[in-house]
Structures are given as C-alpha cells and as structure tokens.
Amino acid sequence: MPWESRAPIVRQRYVEAQRKGLLAAAYVGRNAVVKALRGGYTSGDFVTGHSVNAVTIGEPVWNGSGWEVAVGTNLLYNLFWELGHMNIFLRHYVRVEKWRPAALDSRLEAIEAFSRVFARVMESGV
Amino acid sequence: MPTDSTVNLGTVIRNRLLTFVPKAGGQTLMQKLGGATTDQARLYRDAPPDTAVYPFAVMRLINRANDRDYDYEKDPLDVEVMFFGRPRSQAQLMEDCADLADQAMLRWREPTGGLIYSKGRTRDTLPPPVEPADREVVQVRCVYSLAVWPTYLTQYSTP
Numbered sequence: 142m143p144w145e146s147r148a149p150i151v152r153q154r155y156v157e158a159q160r161k162g163l164l165a166a167a168y169v170g171r172n173a174v175v176k177a178l179r180g181g182y183t184s185g186d187f188v189t190g191h192s193v194n195a196v197t198i199g200e201p202v203w204n205g206s207g208w209e210v211a212v213g214t215n216l217l218y219n220l221f222w223e224l225g226h227m228n229i230f231l232r233h234y235v236r237v238e239k240w241r242p243a244a245l246d247s248r249l250e251a252i253e254a255f256s257r258v259f260a261r262v263m264e265s266g267v
Numbered sequence: 268m269p270t271d272s273t274v275n276l277g278t279v280i281r282n283r284l285l286t287f288v289p290k291a292g293g294q295t296l297m298q299k300l301g302g303a304t305t306d307q308a309r310l311y312r313d314a315p316p317d318t319a320v321y322p323f324a325v326m327r328l329i330n331r332a333n334d335r336d337y338d339y340e341k342d343p344l345d346v347e348v349m350f351f352g353r354p355r356s357q358a359q360l361m362e363d364c365a366d367l368a369d370q371a372m373l374r375w376r377e378p379t380g381g382l383i384y385s386k387g388r389t390r391d392t393l394p395p396p397v398e399p400a401d402r403e404v405v406q407v408r409c410v411y412s413l414a415v416w417p418t419y420l421t422q423y424s425t426p
Contacts, residue, residue, distance in 0.1 A: 217394065221397070225314075227401040228401070
C-alpha cells in the first residue's frame with residue numbers, strides 16, 4: 142500500500158478542534174456572566190433583561206500566535222458598572238463587578254469544556 | 268521596601284507611583300493629582316471617598332493567581348490604576364498622569380525587601396460615559412502586570 146500523508150487531514154481537524162473547543166469554552170464563560178447579570182447591578186428591582194440579552198460570543202479568530210474567542214457586550218453602561226464610575230444619581234463612585242468574577246470563577250470549567258470538545262473532534266473519524 | 272504583608276505591598280506600589288520623578292524632570296504624580304504628602308495624595312486604594320475632589324485616581328491589586336511552579340512563593344498580580352478627571356477638558360491631564368504611571372511602573376525593578384518587577388501593561392482611555400455615569404468625567408485605565416516575590420511568602424524557604 143503506497144504511503145499517504147495524513148498531515149493535511151490532521152491539520153484541518155486541529156483547526157476545527159481549536160475553533161469548536163474555544164466556542165465550547167466561550168459558552169461556559171457566557172453562561173456564567175449571564176447568570177451573574179440576572180440580578181442587575183443594583184437592587185434587582187429595575188432589571189429589564191437588556192444586559193443579559195446583550196452578552197454575545199464572537200467568532201474564533203487567529204491572532205498570529207494562536208486562536209482566541211471573545212465574550213462581550215455592546216452595552217456601554219455595562220463597561221462603566223464593571224470598571225467603576227461616578228454615578229449621577231447616587232452622586233458618588235460606584236463599582237459592581239460581574240463580568241470579571243464570573244469569568245475567573247468559570248475558567249476551570251471552560252478549560253474542561255475546551256479539552257473535552259477538542260479531544261472529541263481530534264478523535265472523530267479515527 | 269517591606270513586602271511582609273499585602274497592605275505593605277500596596278503601600279510600596281502606591282509610593283512608587285506617587286513619588287517617581289521622570290527623567291526629563293517635571294511634576295510627580297502626587298503633584299499632578301494633589302496632596303502635599305503621600306498620605307494626603309489623591310491616589311486612593313480600592314475606592315475614593317464620597318467627597319473626592321477631581322482629579323484623583325483609584326488603585327487596586329487584582330488577578331492574583333499564584334503559580335505553583337515556584338512553590339507558591341511567586342505572586343503575579345495586576346495593579347489597576349484608574350484616573351478620573353472632570354470636566355472633559357482635563358483629558359490631557361489624565362493622559363499625562365497615565366504617562367507618568369507608565370514611566371514609574373514599566374521599568375521598575377525593586378530588589379530590596381522582596382522582589383518586584385514589571386511584566387507589561389494594558390491601557391485604555393474609556394469612551395465618554397453614558398447614564399448612569401457622569402458624562403463629563405474622563406477615565407483612563409492602566410493595568411500593570413507585576414511579578415512579586417513578597418517576603419511573607421518567601422520566608423518559608425529562606426534559611
């Protein structure tokens with residue numbers, strides 16, 4: 142039987158495994174942030190669901206040295222609650238972190254999700 | 268420079284930021300922000316007082332994920348510094364303050380009383396705020412990554 146390189150197949154599957162693994166990890170992070178945002182940023186009495194519905198996942202992209210994916214929002218006021226701001230209604234500095242603690246607390250679960258999906262894609266068809 | 272506790276470590280970092288004199292001369296960060304001494308300087312830890320006067324800055328130690336490869340004695344951390352100015356005409360002053368902080372932190376090598384050295388920085392000028400944030404406030408955020416070997420951790424391997 143003539144020798145045939147499987148390198149192109151492995152390379153293609155590796156890229157696919159990276160992308161799908163990253164998306165799996167991103168969903169873990171997204172779910173953690175959504176759960177954290179359910180109660181809103183203050184008392185929870187004025188939650189509209191706007192912040193929760195605006196948490197989105199980008200497409201995995203190659204950054205020159207590896208693949209990455211972003212979980213974020215286009216709501217500017219989420220940024221200012223997260224990083225701290227001078228609140229015109231409360232009349233003092235206020236900061237309520239939701240995104241960073243959720244991302245940190247779910248990082249091991251995200252790593253596990255990536256590893257599981259990566260292995261499944263790489264081993265598929267073998 | 269004592270690093271025998273997190274509180275003292277924060278004080279070392281804060282003093283470095285406030286008292287650094289740039290090579291070209293000019294004001295220190297303490298002079299730009301205001302305050303005659305480091306105790307009075309308007310670089311607050313964690314949160315400003317409700318009566319804070321502009322301009323001021325807020326400093327926090329975050330992302331302290333310990334590395335077990337060094338027997339948990341290396342303490343990588345981020346120093347987040349957020350500069351606040353009002354009204355928006357203070358934007359240049361805030362950028363100048365951030366430039367001073369960059370100079371103080373990015374080339375820092377502190378070998379006494381523990382070891383501290385810089386590993387890099389991310390910096391963002393926040394867009395004009397939207398409600399409920401005051402839209403006349405300028406915010407510049409700098410996050411400095413440091414490698415720290417504080418004596419309260421390294422004491423256990425020191426003979």
